Amino acid sequence: MSRPLGDASPARAALREPSGAWEGLGSIGGPPDPDGGSGKRRWGPDFLTELFQNPLDPGYADAAARRAKEGPRTGARRRVAAVSAALTLAVIGFLLVVAYRQTMAEEPARTQARADLIGQVQNRRAETERLQRRADALADEVAALRDRELSGETAARLRDLEAVTGMARVRGSGARVTVVDGPTSVDAVTGERRTEAQVKDTDLQLAANALWEAGAEAIMINGQRLTATSRIRQAGEAILVDIRPVGSPYEIVAIGPDDLADDFRKGYAGQFFETLSARFGISFETAEADDVTLEAATELKLRSAEPSIAPAPSGSAKVSSGAGSPVPGSSVTEGGR
Structure with a gap:
């Protein structure tokens, strides 16, 4: 029971x-x-x-008491103990020598493989830079031929479209937003790194969306131009803008109205980053940017889309899709801290 x-x-x-x-x-x-x-x-x-x-462990105390009672080892017992100790040391030494020789024999191969990989990376990087310069030169040549063949009004309209879509470099004034990771601490018990003070991809998305909403015409994050198809994603502890990694400090430069910096600082994004700064130690600064140049986007993929529903009324607010240029009637919010 x-x-x-x-x-x-x-x-x-x-x-x-x-x-x-x-x-x-x-x-x-x-x-x-x-x-x-x-x-x-x-x-x-x-x-x-x-x-x-x-x-002192009880086992050691018992052994000491037994030795004191039996006395030191003599005769055959002493010789057997000495031989056993010598054989044990010899075996350990032999194993250490074999392990050392194997390690030294494999070291040149590992060093050579690492050197080969570093050389390949450097060669590919140099080749990529050369091809990029060639592509820029061909793009300038195409633009010159296009301007020569098209009328002035048509060429000007095409240049405006290229500036809006990110296919051409633009120049002007606007705002500069700088965000820097806070101090990273380590848990004393588990040894795990705490990443609360690191800038997240959602933070950069929010900043870009707020700048588009405040009237920005072009935005660049750490040299990467944003377009309508740009994506800001987290990969482990790294942040990717499209497919290129960016790191702290994160510098967001936008071209737009003269009061763009003030509107961003006083808006919801400015309040959000002020809260991050006070709570996690993330550095945040907003300033006016005068006469800045934003380069054209690289590897831009052109796409064609048609709306599946009727367009919203003309008086509706414009928000942005992801971190790209503003698209009426769409917005993206992803995750959180």
């Missing part, structure tokens, strides 16, 4: 107490007195205190 846990006898309950937790149970008919008497509460020492009070 099973019994409720509350019906357990005091003697059985005493078995569940930690060793040394109670000194004396008194009568079996009731619990010990926590205020003194026969049931005075006494907590056992912690591990460090126990270690310093009893530094």
